[in-house]
Amino acid sequence: MGKSSFRNFLFVLPFTLIFFVFLLFPFFYALYLSFFKVTDLSNIFANLRFVGLRNYLYVLKDKEFLYSVWLSLKYGLMLIPLNIFLSITLALLLKGDLKINRLYRTLFFMPFVLDAFVVGVVWTIMYAGRYGLLVNLLKPMLPASLYNTGFLGNPNTAMLAVVVAICLKNIGFGTVLYTAALNNISPDIEDAAKIDGASGLKKFFKITFPLVSHTTTFLVITGIIGAFSAFSEFFAMTGGGPIVYKWGVPLGATKVSGYYLYNHIANLRLGIASATSFLLLILTLAISIIYSRLVRE
Amino acid sequence: MKRTSFWRYFIVTLLLIVCLFPFFWMLITSLKPEGEALLLSLPKKITFENYRKILFQYRFYRYFINSLIVALTSAILSTLLASLAAYAFAKKEFPFKNFLFWFFMSSMMVPGLLYVIPQFLIVYQFRWINRYEGMIVPHLANVFGMFLITQFLKDLPDSLLESARIDGASELKIFTKIVVPLALPIIATVFLLNFQFHWANFLWQLLIAQTESMYTVPVGLAMFKSAHEEAYALKMAASTVSLLPIMVLFFIAQRYFIEGITQGAVKE
Numbered sequence: 161m162g163k164s165s166f167r168n169f170l171f172v173l174p175f176t177l178i179f180f181v182f183l184l185f186p187f188f189y190a191l192y193l194s195f196f197k198v199t200d201l202s203n204i205f206a207n208l209r210f211v212g213l214r215n216y217l218y219v220l221k222d223k224e225f226l227y228s229v230w231l232s233l234k235y236g237l238m239l240i241p242l243n244i245f246l247s248i249t250l251a252l253l254l255k256g257d258l259k260i261n262r263l264y265r266t267l268f269f270m271p272f273v274l275d276a277f278v279v280g281v282v283w284t285i286m287y288a289g290r291y292g293l294l295v296n297l298l299k300p301m302l303p304a305s306l307y308n309t310g311f312l313g314n315p316n317t318a319m320l321a322v323v324v325a326i327c328l329k330n331i332g333f334g335t336v337l338y339t340a341a342l343n344n345i346s347p348d349i350e351d352a353a354k355i356d357g358a359s360g361l362k363k364f365f366k367i368t369f370p371l372v373s374h375t376t377t378f379l380v381i382t383g384i385i386g387a388f389s390a391f392s393e394f395f396a397m398t399g400g401g402p403i404v405y406k407w408g409v410p411l412g413a414t415k416v417s418g419y420y421l422y423n424h425i426a427n428l429r430l431g432i433a434s435a436t437s438f439l440l441l442i443l444t445l446a447i448s449i450i451y452s453r454l455v456r457e
Numbered sequence: 458m459k460r461t462s463f464w465r466y467f468i469v470t471l472l473l474i475v476c477l478f479p480f481f482w483m484l485i486t487s488l489k490p491e492g493e494a495l496l497l498s499l500p501k502k503i504t505f506e507n508y509r510k511i512l513f514q515y516r517f518y519r520y521f522i523n524s525l526i527v528a529l530t531s532a533i534l535s536t537l538l539a540s541l542a543a544y545a546f547a548k549k550e551f552p553f554k555n556f557l558f559w560f561f562m563s564s565m566m567v568p569g570l571l572y573v574i575p576q577f578l579i580v581y582q583f584r585w586i587n588r589y590e591g592m593i594v595p596h597l598a599n600v601f602g603m604f605l606i607t608q609f610l611k612d613l614p615d616s617l618l619e620s621a622r623i624d625g626a627s628e629l630k631i632f633t634k635i636v637v638p639l640a641l642p643i644i645a646t647v648f649l650l651n652f653q654f655h656w657a658n659f660l661w662q663l664l665i666a667q668t669e670s671m672y673t674v675p676v677g678l679a680m681f682k683s684a685h686e687e688a689y690a691l692k693m694a695a696s697t698v699s700l701l702p703i704m705v706l707f708f709i710a711q712r713y714f715i716e717g718i719t720q721g722a723v724k725e
Contacts, residue, residue, distance in 0.1 A: 165552060167628065171545035172557070175538040178598040183564055186575030193574065250472065253465050260466075266711050267473055271480070273707050273714055275657030277675050278699045281682060282483045285689055291495030293482065328476045336719050389568035392659055395679075421570055422660075430574050437571040444568065 194434035215435035225436065227411045228420035229443065231319070235416055236387030238323045244379055246327065247334025248372070251342055252364075254335070265339065269332030276329070280396025283325040287311040287397070312397055315404045315413035322397050322414060326390075334379055341372040377455055381448050388444045391418035480700070487693040494690035507694035511681075515691070517698055519670060520677035523589075524656060524699075527673060531593045532652035539603040540644055544636050546603075547610035548618060558607075561600045570660075577664055587667040596658065602647035605717060609643040610636065646717035649710055653703055674699040 193208075194215055200207035219225050250268065254261040271279065286293050289310030295302060306314050311321040345368070353367050369376075394400060400415035400423075412419070417440055424433035487507050489500040512518045545551065546558050576595045585591030617639070621631050637644065659675040666672050672680065678695045685691065707714055 165550060168545050168549035169551040171541045171549065171632075172551070175542035175598055175603060176557070178538065178594070179561060179564075179600075182576055182579065182595040183572060183598060186572040186579065187564075187567065189575040189578070190571055246472070250469065253469050264469055264473065266715065268476060269711070269715055270704065270707055271476060272718075273653055274700050274703055275659060275675055277657070277659045278678060278696050279479075281678060281692060282479050282696050282700075285482065285486055285495065285693065286479055288495065288689075293495075293497060296497055325479075331476070333718065336715055340719065385566075385568060389570055391570065396682075418570060425570075425573055433574055437568070441567060441571060445566070 190434045190437060193431055194438055196431050198428075198430045211431065215431045216439065218432060219436050219439055223407050223409055224411060224415070225417075225420055225439075227406060228415050228417040231413075231415065232387050232390070232417040234319060235323065235390060236384055238320065239327055239387065240380055240383035242323065242327050243330055243334055243383065244376060246331045247379070248338050248369075250331060250335040251338035252368075254339065255342055265332065265336055267332075268335055271329040272333045274329070275392075276326070277392040277396045279329050280322075280325065280393040283321075284312065284397055286325075287321050289313055309402075313402055315402050318398050318402060318414045322393055325397065326393050334375075337375045337378070338372055341375040342368070345371050373455070377452065380451055384447050384451070385444055387416070388440050389418050390416055391422055394419050395422070480704075483693045483696055483700075486690055487697050489690055491688065491690045494693075507690045508698075511691050511694040511698065515677070515681060515695075516669070517674065517677055517695055520672045520674045521698060523666075523671060524673040524675075527589060527592045527658075527662070528652050528655040530589070531596065531655040532648050534593070535597045535599045535602065535651045536644060536648045538597055539599050539647055540606055540637065540640070541632070543603050543606035543610055544632055546607045548613070548615070548636075561598075562604065565600055573661070573664070576661075580665065586665060587671050588665075591665040592658070592662055592673070593655075596655065596661070599647070599651055599654075602651060605647055605720060606640060606643050608720075609640055613639055642713070643717070645710070646713040649706065649713055650717050652706070653714075656703060 195210060195212060196208040197211045197215070198207065199209050250265075254264050287295075287310050289295055289306075289308050292310050295307050295310055299307060306317065311317045349367065349371070350363075353363050394414050394416055398412075398414040400412035400419045402413050403410045404413045405411070415423075417436075421433060421436045421440065424430075424436055485499060486494055488503045488505070489496075490502075490504055490506065493500065512521075546554065572595075580586060580591040580595060583590070585594070613636075617635060618631055621635055626634070657675065659673075659679070662673045662676050663679060666676050669680075674695075678692070678699060681688075681695055682692060
């Protein structure tokens with residue numbers, strides 16, 4: 161028996177090995193590193209100086225970090241509701257197993273599988289100033305400054321522009337999930353609602369929406385995780401800019417927390433970067449847990 | 458009834474155009490001479506000059522080959538590892554099985570950026586910086602794919618495997634001759650998702666590729682973009698080179714993509 165269960169384990173061994181070396185060990189090593197300062201980059205495993213909680217305190221006191229967390233929150237608070245609203249609308253409009261509806265859902269889904277970085281680059285030609293497509297379409301309605309900088313170069317519109325681009329990239333995913341959830345609602349319930357005279361918006365908010373709440377929760381939780389680790393789309397579209405002055409210091413108007421973390425990584429501040437990633441992990445988990453508690457009540 | 462149906466498809470079509478227009482515009486821009494790139498017009502004369510330049514002068518053909526090597530090797534290996542592990546999790550017994558499975562699953566809550574520094578240090582110790590191994594190996598344990606295949610294999614009837622065992626087939630033979638063929642739809646799905654993930658594994662490849670000859674397509678695009686901010690037509694040609702393979706793959710195998718991605722979400 162021992163021999164056969166060992167043989168069985170061999171099937172799992174390659175996967176487990178990679179998991180332990182490249183995911184499990186890195187997780188704990190990042191935790192370890194977050195309490196150290198790297199003094200010599202040439203031998204990263206030896207030249208470490210213990211600094212206790214100083215990395216964490218540095219990050220927590222850093223105005224740039226606090227602002228980046230606020231920006232990620234703002235990004236999530238704009239993106240998630242917009243995404244849910246459009247996805248559920250599309251799912252309702254495209255309900256039913258007609259061939260044409262399936263075709264539409266497939267077409268909406270396509271951008272979801274594409275690289276966020278490259279899609280971001282593509283959107284820069286839509287948002288560019290002066291010669292860009294959108295500023296020229298909307299020229300009569302735009303102030304001259306916005307016309308010149310484009311939507312990504314203006315601190316008031318840059319975040320919204322990224323939200324719109326990413327929302328349109330992702331709605332196909334939400335639409336397919338809501339379609340599946342709507343198909344699971346038994347027709348009896350809808351018939352009962354019809355007999356009771358509930359119709360239109362009332363029926364939607366009283367009956368349909370609560371019955372697909374699992375999907376909504378899923379989209380909110382993955383949305384929160386996504387907002388706090390978002391990086392590629394901002395790297396492609398805004399580079400964290402444009403600069404705004406807040407709390408007496410220059411800060412990036414779209415430098416979200418993932419971007420803040422990336423900057424520490426790129427500048428090889430490894431201890432501080434590790435502390436940042438754990439603070440973000442704790443924050444993400446906390447918000448997700450609070451949200452699911454609120455939903456349950 | 459007809460009227461509402463018209464408005465319904467009118468709204469949906471409008472939204473679809475907004476969603477897909479950037480990609481249409483990318484294609485159009487990439488076919489224009491650089492001087493016309495940002496004008497609000499269709500190209501007067503279609504030119505493939507941008508593609509010639511981006512592929513050969515800016516060496517994106519090389520980055521394309523690198524991307525293909527990395528994404529294909531990664532997809533094959535990670536699908537293989539996931540299938541082997543999934544078979545044992547679904548159909549076999551060994552100590553700590555459930556604990557290990559739960560343990561793997563819980564790692565999906567951790568954002569990928571957290572692993573970046575230690576993974577880089579390990580790759581550095583292995584002397585894999587600027588090598589394909591460095592791009593491929595750290596991301597071979599795909600928990601989500603393993604989960605999908607496990608769920609699928611759990612529904613396979615045990616009697617099939619039992620009768621093969623009675624016929625004296627070895628465990629490896631059962632896996633290759635019975636399990637893999639039966640699970641082919643889900644294995645194809647996981648393969649495609651893995652390929653897509655590694656084709657777009659931009660940040661990691663950016664860190665590992667140190668010399669130009671090791672760039673992948675998105676890394677090449679990032680470098681090109683920062684050096685030629687205003688070269689819109691060329692940028693769009695490079696973007697098309699990067700996106701087109703996945704678009705084509707998606708339309709060929711859209712059912713596998715959509716079902717694979719959403720199945721996980723529904724079952725969680």
